[in-house]
Amino acid sequence: MKTFQVVPEICMLSTVDEFLKEFAPGENDLVFASRGTQKRHLGGKLGAATVIDYREYGQGEPTDLMVEGIVAALGGKTYDRVFAIGGGTILDVAKLFALEQLSPVTDLYQKKFPAKKAHPLILVPTTCGTGSEVTNISILELTKLGTKMGLADAALYADQAVLVPELLKGLPDRVFGASAIDALIHSVESYTSPKSTPFSRTFSLRAMDAIIAGFLAIEKDGLAAREARQGTFLLASTYAGIAFGNAGCAAVHALSYPLGAAQHVPHGEANAVMFAAVYEAYKKKRYDGRLAELMQHITTLLGTSEDDAFPQLMALLDKILPKKPLAGYGVKEADLKDYTDIVMTKQGRLMANNYVELTEDDVLGIYQKLYHQS
Known part of the structure; x- marks a missing residue:
């Protein structure tokens, strides 16, 4: 049997200000956004949200070490919604933080424990490539295994995928x-x-x-x-x-x-x-x-x-x-x-x-x- 589905609600907005007004990230939210995205588009507009720049935890595309570093930095902090505003790397990493448990992340990708969603997830792409905002897949380099692997699970779907063309301005x-x-x-x-x-x-x-x-x-x-x-x-x-x-x-x-x-x-x-x-x-x-x-x-x-x-x-x-x-x-x-x-x-x-x-x-x-x- 072949099936077809589109799970996330897709929201189309023109500007970043419209997005911020509609979704209003705040004190009890976790927001993934690079320093560059914050500077260009979000400066001073995320209120008291906890903001994570994954670049502080490693360079290049996402790895298990980056994810474990963020887990350690959060130190068990609780949050309500998870936002990701960025390219595929940021979206893929943020998906994991909507789960009830994500560490040890290598065990998660090898399905040694189940992926269970615990937080609403809002994904906002700033590139025009990965499509991660509408998929149930997260790709990581697993350094212990020496390769990239994908985890595909319904728990990784966004609740809302938000398309804001203004965020593509200035891409190298x-x-x-x-x-x-x-x-x-x-x-x-x-x-x-x-x-x-x-x-x-x-x-x-x-x-x-x-x-x-x-x-x-x-x-x-x-x-x-x-x-x-x-x-x-x-x-x-x-x-x-x-x-x-x-x-x-x-x-x-x-x-x-x-x-x-x-x-x-x-x-x-x-x-x-x-x-x-x-x-x-x-x-x-x-x-x-x-x-x-x-x-x-x-x-x-x-x-x-x-x-x-x-x-x-x-x-x-x-x-x-x-x-x-x-x-x-x-x-x-x-x-x-x-x-x-x-x-x-x-x-x-x-x-x-x-x-x-x-x-x-x-x-x-x-x-x-x-x-x-x-």
């Missing part, structure tokens, strides 16, 4: 590029997932159409086009989040996690590195069904031939976010077998959503190709 180019490409890959992987439904594919296509059209406009008109479409990019990210929240992501994400964990490559960039090679591997094994439909759709969007569609798409993505071969990120050839082992043993949740089965040799072959490419 690389942050925008990595997040928007991440959303595009969410839309593509969820479209070809065996768990997709007509409902999820509708959201996949709407996200795909908006993001690719936006990238083409940026290629033509630069930053002005991006700023004019920030609300569209934010909405597309949420569409993609709804799609992959129902149908799942697959090998692109699975293969990106060891790279992100070991070399601290931003999540969206790591996905961009893996994207073309994974879909080329699918295509060699079986080119039909949803995969053929996907390629035909991209062909139409780009106005090119089917043979040129995917190479042309990747060239477009490289203009939005230039990427490097694996060696350029500090990966050693000896690491490739270790990465493959991690994918095959730790990422079964994602690999189950592949368009066709990828064996251990297939995964190693993808890594080797990406290592040696110029």
Whole structure:
């Protein structure tokens, strides 16, 4: 049986002031927001709320050590609602603090105790990529296990997902590029997932159409086009989040996690590195069904031939976010077998959503190709 659901209430507001008036974070609330977000958008407007800047607990994408550090800093403090105003890292971390118990966090991710929701959760994205505001998934690097893992549980759904386009103003180019490409890959992987439904594919296509059209406009008109479409990019990210929240992501994400964990490559960039090679591997094994439909759709969007569609798409993505071969990120050839082992043993949740089965040799072959490419 295949199902489809959108659990969080989605609230659409134009400005930060509207959000603060509507939700009024206060003394008994826990708010996750970076120092930069506080300075740009929230300065002096959070009242007596307890505010957490996860950057005080570590750099890069979220880890078990960051989460345990925040738990220790809170020292058992009680709170009512949990807010997260930020990118995917902040949203993923905040989800855990809506639970009755979250520590030891490695045990939680290995399901040694159940996830039980204890607090209302309000998620407000400040990037246009993760879709985390509408999913029941939290991704952490588990340092003890040497990889990223996802925890998927209904207890991690937000009560409200709040979309405020004003919060996207001033995103650095690389942050925008990595997040928007991440959303595009969410839309593509969820479209070809065996768990997709007509409902999820509708959201996949709407996200795909908006993001690719936006990238083409940026290629033509630069930053002005991006700023004019920030609300569209934010909405597309949420569409993609709804799609992959129902149908799942697959090998692109699975293969990106060891790279992100070991070399601290931003999540969206790591996905961009893996994207073309994974879909080329699918295509060699079986080119039909949803995969053929996907390629035909991209062909139409780009106005090119089917043979040129995917190479042309990747060239477009490289203009939005230039990427490097694996060696350029500090990966050693000896690491490739270790990465493959991690994918095959730790990422079964994602690999189950592949368009066709990828064996251990297939995964190693993808890594080797990406290592040696110029």
